[in-house]
Amino acid sequence: MTDSRHVAEIAGGGFAGLTAATALAQMGWRVRVHEQADELRAEGAGIVLWNNSLQVLDKIGAKPDLESRSMTPPAYETRMNNVIQSQETLDGIRWRTMTRPHLHQTLLTAARESGVEVIAGSAVTKATPDGTITLASGETATADLVIGADGVTSAVRDSLSIPFTRQRSGDGISRFLVPRRKAELLALEPETEWDNVIDFWNLDPRVLRVLYTPANDEELYLALMSPSADADGSRVPIDLALWTSIFPQLAPVLEDAAKIQGRYYGYQTTRLERWTEGKVALIGDSAHAMCPALAQGAGTSMQNAWTLAVAATEALAAGVDLPAALTEWERLERPYTDIAQDRSQWYADTREMAKGNQFTGESVVTALYNPTDPHRHEVHAA
Ligand code: FAD
Ligand code: 5PR
Numbered sequence: 148m149t150d151s152r153h154v155a156e157i158a159g160g161g162f163a164g165l166t167a168a169t170a171l172a173q174m175g176w177r178v179r180v181h182e183q184a185d186e187l188r189a190e191g192a193g194i195v196l197w198n199n200s201l202q203v204l205d206k207i208g209a210k211p212d213l214e215s216r217s218m219t220p221p222a223y224e225t226r227m228n229n230v231i232q233s234q235e236t237l238d239g240i241r242w243r244t245m246t247r248p249h250l251h252q253t254l255l256t257a258a259r260e261s262g263v264e265v266i267a268g269s270a271v272t273k274a275t276p277d278g279t280i281t282l283a284s285g286e287t288a289t290a291d292l293v294i295g296a297d298g299v300t301s302a303v304r305d306s307l308s309i310p311f312t313r314q315r316s317g318d319g320i321s322r323f324l325v326p327r328r329k330a331e332l333l334a335l336e337p338e339t340e341w342d343n344v345i346d347f348w349n350l351d352p353r354v355l356r357v358l359y360t361p362a363n364d365e366e367l368y369l370a371l372m373s374p375s376a377d378a379d380g381s382r383v384p385i386d387l388a389l390w391t392s393i394f395p396q397l398a399p400v401l402e403d404a405a406k407i408q409g410r411y412y413g414y415q416t417t418r419l420e421r422w423t424e425g426k427v428a429l430i431g432d433s434a435h436a437m438c439p440a441l442a443q444g445a446g447t448s449m450q451n452a453w454t455l456a457v458a459a460t461e462a463l464a465a466g467v468d469l470p471a472a473l474t475e476w477e478r479l480e481r482p483y484t485d486i487a488q489d490r491s492q493w494y495a496d497t498r499e500m501a502k503g504n505q506f507t508g509e510s511v512v513t514a515l516y517n518p519t520d521p522h523r524h525e526v527h528a529a
Contacts, residue, residue: 152177153463156280156290158271158303160187163431163448164296165254165265169207170456171292172261180263181282183270183297189251192322193360193368195344195442196250197514198241199483200449206519207453209257216363217245224343225503227350229396232503234343240506240514244344246324246362250445271297273306276425276470292459292469293427296452299417301433307424316414316438316495317376318354321383323369325403327361336396348501349393355380356501357394357401369397369404370439375413383409414438416492422481423473428455435484440494443487443513450518454480479524487513 153176157164160182168178196204204210219242222234258265270283274293280303281287295303304311332341339345345359354377358370371390373380379389387405391398417436422429431448455476462472490510494500506514517523 150177153291154289155179155292155294156288157181157294157296158274158280158301159295159297159431159433160184160255160265160267161189161296161298161431161448162250162254162445163433163452164294165251165258166203166207166449167294167296167430167452167456168263168265169254169258169261170203170453171460172258172263173207174456174460176460178263179288180258180265181269181271181280182265182267183283185268187255187265187267189247191247192324192370193244193362193366194247194250194445195242195244195360197443197446199513199516199518200446201241201243202517202519203449203453204253207257207261209253212253212256213243213245213250216249217243218342218361218363219243220342220344220361221340222343223346223506224340225346225348225501225505227348227501227503229347232501235504235506237506240511242514244360244362244368246366246368270302272302274303274427276307276427278426291426291463294455295427295429295433296431296448297433299432299436301429303427304419304429304433307427309424309429310420312418314416314418314492316492317374318372318495318498319375319381319411319413320370320372320439321381321385321409321411323371323404323407323409324362325367325369325400325407327365327367328399328403331399332396335398339396346500347394347397348498350498350501353377353380353393354498355390355393357390357397359397359400367400369400371404375411381411383411385409414495416488418488422477423470425470426473428473428476430455435488437488438491438495440491440500441487441510441513443491447484447487447513450516451480451484454518480518483513483516483518
């Protein structure tokens with residue numbers, strides 16, 4: 148028997164690679180995912196997803212699993228020096244918080260149930276525009292479509308010599324997953340709604356910020372921001388005395404964070420001249436890593452994974468030249484990612500988020516986008 152399915156080879160088993168793999172397999176492709184790490188698991192703490200990626204999760208059938216351990220907090224609260232600036236209920240905007248390990252496990256399960264072959268301990272060292280990949284083992288394979296979803300240090304991108312720029316920011320963040328300790332927090336501040344996301348900013352006299360994000364009933368995601376020039380603020384494990392002196396009402400959860408090694412990440416934005424080269428397409432951080440302000444790095448990765456799978460499937464079904472179809476996919480889809488990148492970089496540069504009431508206008512264009520709507524690019528003549 149011969150296998151007449153189209154073949155996709157994917158570098159990277161993160162949120163982008165697993166989403167693309169699942170979508171393609173469900174559209175009838177034979178798919179392999181090469182993950183260089185020996186273990187398939189997500190690094191990191193918590194994550195916020197918005198309508199754009201939640202629509203994709205619905206489409207690939209991952210919603211029930213995802214919703215089992217995630218939540219939508221009552222509001223996104225912003226404080227400055229512990230004074231509430233805004234409590235945005237985000238009415239009409241779909242969003243959910245969760246842990247990164249849970250999202251990764253959900254996607255891995257969806258991929259395997261869809262027939263994707265996920266290979267751990269398999270690094271991709273290069274790709275060529277004709278659709279050939281080379282693995283660290285020396286093995287090569289050819290595919291109808293190659294996807295570079297291998298993160299910000301992408302070997303696929305670099306092997307194609309696609310020019311890119313990298314903009315770094317002065318601020319950065321360390322992230323922790325700790326127990327909720329809601330009763331202890333309530334005892335310290337009884338008036339506070341501890342189910343809210345609370346963005347605790349301090350700009351004066353010292354720039355330090357804690358983004359408090361409940362991920363489910365048991366787990367809390369803490370993101371601690373400081374300028375990289377602040378040696379004590381950016382130290383990991385965290386300087387507990389410093390952080391509790393500024394955020395005393397968070398002492399119970401900061402104490403847990405201090406027990407974790409953690410890692411400090413400087414903010415940066417990667418912009419590529421183009422996302423595709425022949426039969427190779429780049430998605431996720433390899434193509435468009437961004438600052439975290441709008442929580443859209445993973446969201447845009449999953450959005451682009453889905454639209455790429457649809458575009459490639461439709462092109463091959465219609466007998467259209469794949470490289471041309473990939474160029475057209477980038478032309479149509481990229482603006483929704485560019486706007487999130489630019490806006491997130493602007494927030495990183497200005498710290499404007501500290502003012503509150505920020506989830507309006509350009510800041511929610513990407514969050515509100517529905518990449519699964521087949522009519523999304525139709526232009527209606529007046
Ligand atoms: P990755 O998650 O980096 O996955 C790439 C995978 O490829 C990895 O598993 C890696 O091991 C593998 N790999 C690398 N090289 C190779 C190779 N040569 N061969 C094979 N495999 C390889 N986004 C949100 O949407 N919401 C948030 O709340 C949010 N918070 C964030 C907070 C911080 C501090 C940061 C830094 C980012 C945040 N992001 C957030 C962004 C989000 O984490 C990333 O955009 C997202 O993980 C990108 O997914 P990816 O699959 O492209 O890359
Ligand atoms: N939102 C999320 C996040 O993790 C961060 C930011 C916003 C979910 C930081 O990691 O503004 O920095 C932010």
